[in-house]
Amino acid sequence: MNKICIVGVGLIGGSFALGLKNSLNKSQQLHIVGFGRNEAHLQQAQELGVIDAYSLDIAKALSGAELVLIATPVNSFKGILEMIKPHINENTIVSDVGSTKGSVIAIVKEVFGEMPENFIPAHPIAGKEQSGVQAADGALFNNKRIILTPTDNANMQMIARIRELWEALGAKVEIMSDKTHDDLLAMTSHLPHMLAFSLMDYLISSDANALDYAAGGFKDFSRIASSDAVMWRDICLNNSEEIVRHIEGFTKSLDKLSRLIKDGKAQEIEQLFLNAKIARDDWLND
Amino acid sequence: MNKICIVGVGLIGGSFALGLKNSLNKSQQLHIVGFGRNEAHLQQAQELGVIDAYSLDIAKALSGAELVLIATPVNSFKGILEMIKPHINENTIVSDVGSTKGSVIAIVKEVFGEMPENFIPAHPIAGKEQSGVQAADGALFNNKRIILTPTDNANMQMIARIRELWEALGAKVEIMSDKTHDDLLAMTSHLPHMLAFSLMDYLISSDANALDYAAGGFKDFSRIASSDAVMWRDICLNNSEEIVRHIEGFTKSLDKLSRLIKDGKAQEIEQLFLNAKIARDDWLND
Numbered sequence: 001m002n003k004i005c006i007v008g009v010g011l012i013g014g015s016f017a018l019g020l021k022n023s024l025n026k027s028q029q030l031h032i033v034g035f036g037r038n039e040a041h042l043q044q045a046q047e048l049g050v051i052d053a054y055s056l057d058i059a060k061a062l063s064g065a066e067l068v069l070i071a072t073p074v075n076s077f078k079g080i081l082e083m084i085k086p087h088i089n090e091n092t093i094v095s096d097v098g099s100t101k102g103s104v105i106a107i108v109k110e111v112f113g114e115m116p117e118n119f120i121p122a123h124p125i126a127g128k129e130q131s132g133v134q135a136a137d138g139a140l141f142n143n144k145r146i147i148l149t150p151t152d153n154a155n156m157q158m159i160a161r162i163r164e165l166w167e168a169l170g171a172k173v174e175i176m177s178d179k180t181h182d183d184l185l186a187m188t189s190h191l192p193h194m195l196a197f198s199l200m201d202y203l204i205s206s207d208a209n210a211l212d213y214a215a216g217g218f219k220d221f222s223r224i225a226s227s228d229a230v231m232w233r234d235i236c237l238n239n240s241e242e243i244v245r246h247i248e249g250f251t252k253s254l255d256k257l258s259r260l261i262k263d264g265k266a267q268e269i270e271q272l273f274l275n276a277k278i279a280r281d282d283w284l285n286d
Numbered sequence: 287m288n289k290i291c292i293v294g295v296g297l298i299g300g301s302f303a304l305g306l307k308n309s310l311n312k313s314q315q316l317h318i319v320g321f322g323r324n325e326a327h328l329q330q331a332q333e334l335g336v337i338d339a340y341s342l343d344i345a346k347a348l349s350g351a352e353l354v355l356i357a358t359p360v361n362s363f364k365g366i367l368e369m370i371k372p373h374i375n376e377n378t379i380v381s382d383v384g385s386t387k388g389s390v391i392a393i394v395k396e397v398f399g400e401m402p403e404n405f406i407p408a409h410p411i412a413g414k415e416q417s418g419v420q421a422a423d424g425a426l427f428n429n430k431r432i433i434l435t436p437t438d439n440a441n442m443q444m445i446a447r448i449r450e451l452w453e454a455l456g457a458k459v460e461i462m463s464d465k466t467h468d469d470l471l472a473m474t475s476h477l478p479h480m481l482a483f484s485l486m487d488y489l490i491s492s493d494a495n496a497l498d499y500a501a502g503g504f505k506d507f508s509r510i511a512s513s514d515a516v517m518w519r520d521i522c523l524n525n526s527e528e529i530v531r532h533i534e535g536f537t538k539s540l541d542k543l544s545r546l547i548k549d550g551k552a553q554e555i556e557q558l559f560l561n562a563k564i565a566r567d568d569w570l571n572d
Contacts, residue, residue: 125499125501126501126502127501127502127503144501145498145499147499184493184496184499185499187489187492187493187496188489188496188497188499188500188501188504189499189500189501189503189504191485191488192485192503192504192507192508193503194540194543194544195481195485195507195540196507196562197543197558197559197562198536198539198540198543198562199477199478199481199536199539200561200562200563200565200566201539201542201543201558201561201562202477202532202535202536202538202539202540203473203474203565204561204562204565205539206473206532206535207470207473210470210473210474211474211565211569212431212572213411213431213433213470213471213474213475214474214475214569215411215412215413215430215474215475216412216413217413217475217478217479217509217510217513218474218475218478219570220506220507220509220510221478221481221482221506221507221509221510222478222566223503223506223507224503224506224507225562225563225565225566226563226566226567226570227503227559227563228563229556229557229559229560229563230556232555232559233552233555233556233559236547236555237547237550237552237555240547240548240550243544243547244544244547244548246488246492247540247543247544247547248544249488249492250484250485250488251537251540251541252488253484253485253487253488253491254480254481254484254488254533254537255537256487257480257483257484257487257533258480258529258530258533258534261480261522261523261526261529261530261533262526262530264523264526266519266523269518269519269522269523270515270516270519271515272483272487273483273513273515273518273519274515275486275487275490276482276483276484276486276487276490276511276515277486277511277512277513277514277515279486279489279490279497279511280486280508280511280512281512283497283500284505284512286498
């Protein structure tokens, strides 16, 4: 691969670029071009050595690129896809890093009329509390999971190319359907975020001073409630069905525990807590 | 004060002892005696310099003590109070560090027939993931809140003495009713623990492999699900009414969010998340 265009050079796009640069042999040459709306950000990315060049002109940025990676919020995808559509051909691999995949595929179909064979949706399950290119880290994806959700008609060679790129960054690549991805992420990421946001909502609406008595455990538990509101609003809108379904499922589990407490079922409560502890400790040690 | 007896020399009892020792002037003498069932633990506490001596004989341990601090799980209180009752008099200050206060007062009343004037219930809002005397830390209570929940008939001088001791350890002492305490702790500590335990319960019952896709945010969020199952079973049994009430309140908040997501109410979702983020960030910076 000789040229890659990254649309949106923030934490994820920047870390992808840095990781690729670090993975190259001395003999390999790869030109990474950034595209975005904010020239100051792109300039900073270039100064940090994250990208080799940038352009505010999408035609120039894409010219000769073998891969376009869209690393902007999912809600910007429609505009971006419409913008890149005239400047790519069936040999250009297009991929993304959006955290909801069904919605991405729906947007791609809307813009292209059908799912192009050369669009390989992807989601790296990795992040940081910080955002922006100044937080970019070439090792961010090392040992992290990257989920590809290609549609049935996707070009097999392009899937393999995308897999190789992520694996060069140390990532563990898995392929699954967008439905499975969205279901899994709703459970393990979106639901916990909803619980943390809702807990804060409940506490501030119940007793504004209650937080004065919160301790260390609360700090860790509530950390994800400090996540970006706009990004999480969009995730909710883009994966609403799965999130609502898992909130309902969780509510049943919580209601079961509430009834055990109300009925003083000591043994069942202890067993539930013990199973929870074992599952978490096992997960941690994996 | 010349002699203090600590019943249960674990993390909290041991940290209290260490903190007091560190706070003494050179001219001050304070003899701290440990009592417990496990001689090996008491020996370790003495070797670590946490206590000056120990006894497995409650009469000896209490002889001449001006303060007895009960630092064992709340569910052991009945037996301990029955054991110490014959060996204390109205001048002996009795206090505890139990994390539910209404239940402690109920047990004390059961054993003594009424609430003795010299029993000053207390709860230090401080802890560590580790337990046991080897984790004891004289600075554990520094800048942490200690809540005293004396009943109306409590001896004012004894309340003042207990306050002074905790303040000598750097703690911020507050006085409130046991009802207020149990309500606040149900919100800020017990409820988050129930959510974390329930989330693990839901995930393992829904899809045993889902956890493979959990990332960094999940690690912090679920940390409190690794808490001790027996201790949390007892907290549930000892503060069941408040916990159940706050689970119900929380469920309404979560249900409200679920409906906003179902209805695609972008602006309201964003506002809810933003308010949650602001409340947490403000709390953190306090």
